[in-house]
Amino acid sequence: MARMRKTYLLTPGPTPVAPSTLLTMAQPIIHHRTAQYEEIFQEVREGLRYLFQTDQEVLVFASSGTGAMEAAVSNTLSPGDRVLVVRGGKFGERWAEICQAYGVDTVNVDVEWGRAVDPERIRAILDEDPSIRAVLVQASETSTGVKHPVREIGEVVRPRSETILIVDAITGLGVFDLKTDAWGLDVVVSGSQKALMLPPGLAFAAVSSKAWGFVERSALPKFYFDFKKERRSAQKNQNAYTPAVSLIVGLREVLRRIREETLEVVFRRHARMALATRQAAQALGLELLAPESPSEAVTAIKSPPGADAQSITRHLWERYGVRVAGGQAQLKGKIFRIAHMGFMNTFDVVIAVAALEMTLRDLGLPVKLGEGVAAAEEVLSGEV
């Protein structure tokens, strides 16, 4: 007897890919040095400008998001440069590690995991040390479910001609509002496997005019992730090196989907799912890791007293086929994370909460079945 197993992917990347996108990408592969490809890539370039809310070129790389993070450093900085890194989670730490690998000095602004950075701390440091060339931060810190105040940080950095703002928006872009141009975000990087509802394998970087000035003066080595070379190719609707063709074909489709829904509605959908999840968790007596500045991309929930979060994530998967993420690094075993990004809506939240309620019951933890779902439904029902 083989039990029918229906599974649900609710992790903060990869996120579910729509069946129609999967089938679009399953079409026979085409050659990239052709008018056929260039027509697709031209549409992709336009769609990315809409998504990033920028008039600048959005560069596309065949890599994971980390590749674009590295590119943001190696293309704008020089050996011995000093930068400010906001370290409030695993991905903040990654910024610092990349800088270290390239001989870039970091002033680390450490923030308690689960809290957002205070822009005034950044202002004070920049005022004191005008030699700082860049501020590196996450729009959404995936490891903690925190949203950093990128807009306010932009206001701090923007007036300084010798400092740029580099934003890891890998789990932020397309989830909540991020106005690249209007907020003065100089380099915004993202990846395909989050709100973009694609498999992993593509990374993006939007680069402001101010940042292009930095690129001109950068003396760090780069080849595959070379912004200038990639922009020159993009302007001819091409890529410097062989693109991940099937993902680009999928990207055209998801960008069409997002334009059709409109960013405004996309953001509202994510906000509603995130709010419903938070309300449900609290109705179940669970504590949020980041109650003050929660990201709409992912909700981090502390495991109840006496329970290891890993036993919860394991049971969710094994018994109910629901895949959520555990905690990373110092948060391992202490939290679990439910994502709300991309090809998700109302009933993905209902599934998550219902599975959580039943898991708590199965594990002998205190729960009143239905209370979380009811709280979620309060948010999810009615007019959209």
Place this chain on the structure above:
Amino acid sequence: MARMRKTYLLTPGPTPVAPSTLLTMAQPIIHHRTAQYEEIFQEVREGLRYLFQTDQEVLVFASSGTGAMEAAVSNTLSPGDRVLVVRGGKFGERWAEICQAYGVDTVNVDVEWGRAVDPERIRAILDEDPSIRAVLVQASETSTGVKHPVREIGEVVRPRSETILIVDAITGLGVFDLKTDAWGLDVVVSGSQKALMLPPGLAFAAVSSKAWGFVERSALPKFYFDFKKERRSAQKNQNAYTPAVSLIVGLREVLRRIREETLEVVFRRHARMALATRQAAQALGLELLAPESPSEAVTAIKSPPGADAQSITRHLWERYGVRVAGGQAQLKGKIFRIAHMGFMNTFDVVIAVAALEMTLRDLGLPVKLGEGVAAAEEVLSGEV
């Protein structure tokens, strides 16, 4: 009226992807930090060792092949190191450009485009300058259709403890015999969109024990393409950064396919297709660019006197739906290239040759219809 258009991809990358592989990759995406993924990646690791003919770990990156070329340089060398680069085409030039970007000095061995390098030239230079830390070469130079004598170069480099051999096998691996371990190839890089019959987006690097010693001492910066970090992850059936999950799932399938066919038969199939194409071209009175050391991956054919190769490739596509490649850089307009890699067999050659015959006729160039096909059939018929 819309004419039914059936198209054929005969370019040296991307190459056709089997429908079953496309549909395998169209399955719902899975999360990579799970036992489910690790089981797949473990099988992939074994399959790659078979394909590369190595007992070493084969590292996998989400990038195009160029990323792995860059990684081979940035992980084994240090600023100011001197290396020997075989420059006999566009990809030989790329080795030199990568080295230049990283401040590595190159001694360039220039070879006429269309000819293979003489290993004795390499020996003479290494004898004269023992400070040379690496020899960089293509197994198959895609821009010219030349196969370089990698095995013989291995014999030259192997006895020298302070020099490694770095091989770009992007269009060589899985096409013809390349014994990574037995021939002393220290770093062998490849990509997914060639003989591996997958969409572009994955790159590989096999690294010898000797080369790992170089990695330990390398002082060039790297982060995304970090060999050591990637090996540590691979040994746990994981990847340092988010892998291109759908391509990894496809990779498992194609590696199964290759093991089933066996490398021996795969190589024989490619050799037969390449020979048939060369015989056909010559029967049609066309000249080969690389008659002396042709690669089994791709055949470069000179356009007949008075004809621009671009008019031939354009007509092949527009009238017959057959996509072949033109020449690159200095060979633009002078050659066209027909590939034989991956998911191809007998009738892909027949299609290429028949389309070529009809194209020559349509363009008013001298041709006797059927003569090329007949020559190809001589090679392709009978016992396999």
